[in-house]
Amino acid sequence: MRKWGELHPALRAVLVGVVAWAVILAIGLIVGASLEDAIANAVFYALMIGGGLFFLTKRFPTSTATLDDQDKSVMFLRFPHSPPGSLSSSWQRGIASPGPGRIDFQPALYEQLVPSGRSKALTGLRATDSPPRKANHHDHQQDVPLDFLVVVMESDGGVIEIAASPATLRKIQQDVGSTSS
Known part of the structure; x- marks a missing residue:
């Protein structure tokens, strides 16, 4: 419907x-x-x-239909082991473009996905042993939809957490590497 x-x-x-x-x-x-x-x-x-x-x-x-046409997706990014005051505890909304072994992440504002800030290239992505989890109440307080899944991955820059829809995580799994979903 x-x-x-x-x-x-x-x-x-x-x-x-x-x-x-x-x-x-x-x-x-x-x-x-x-x-x-x-x-x-x-x-x-x-x-x-x-x-x-x-x-x-x-x-x-809905911006997601436009993004799907461009092979991009809405994603939230967090660096859990970064120093306090940075993105260690807060989610950053953005537009993700997965590719072989990498994700290009452009921070974006609001539901209209207005690009802001510098683009980040997340390279050397590898899956961790932890299974994906559903976004919880604390994630939802930072605008992460409750139907999103959160996965932990290792990158060249350290451990990262990615929150995305199950379809986006499957796309990342295909393009970047194996993340158990």
């Missing part, structure tokens, strides 16, 4: 508007409003909800 909604944002907005209209109309009639008032409120709020959803979808398109 989610894929269908991404492919048809206008129809999704209409469907959400119709459902909102029915729910608001029913609530209005249950609480004792007149039929005209209940219909007017339902139409007003359905237009607000459906229209708001449509314009938000158009204003903030």
